[in-house]
Amino acid sequence: EDQVTQSPEALRLQEGESSSLNCSYTVSGLRGLFWYRQDPGKGPEFLFTLYSAGEEKEKERLKATLTKKESFLHITAPKPEDSATYLCAVAPRSYNTDKLIFGTGTRLQVFP
């Protein structure tokens, strides 16, 4: 069964305290892995797409990496405005559409 698990469920960081969020997945062939940021009461905002193991992408304080079993979202020197829920999703090759399977997210809070 295709599955996505994110950890931790919640994370509290001091401003400037770097950390990583984990996304473990089990799929019958990976078409792509996606990271989104969601603020309360809003739709998810696209961050990254990763397609193959070893791939890395960066955007400002965020860096996403991918292995054959998991992805990490590294946050370097976070600021309070990075507080949000970060969602990971996978697109399995077994589906005949590009629909996504989402994890339950990591709620990040960054305190000044």
Added chain:
Amino acid sequence: GAVVSQHPSRVICKSGTSVKIECRSLDFQATTMFWYRQFPKQSLMLMATSNEGSKATYEQGVEKDKFLINHASLTLSTLTVTSAHPEDSSFYICSAESSYEQYFGPGTRLTVT
């Protein structure tokens, strides 16, 4: 680029009435759009996949006669919640696909009284 809008952002309706939610891709054409539902502090649950010019594909457990989806053009998909009941109250979010990536709208908060 890749901006998706939804209208309305919030709607309150009485039990038994129908509500239509619009999803538009503003700066790109989307052959495929998706409709999700999200409960408080939970992740997104895919309801259906909408393809322009054809019938929507519903996920298991989603009533297609209750949640009517129309994808009339490459930039517009609509979700109509028919005969709404309080248990249909939720946050509905659409996404549009561009180059194998999904871009999400801001969501519609539906409250059924």
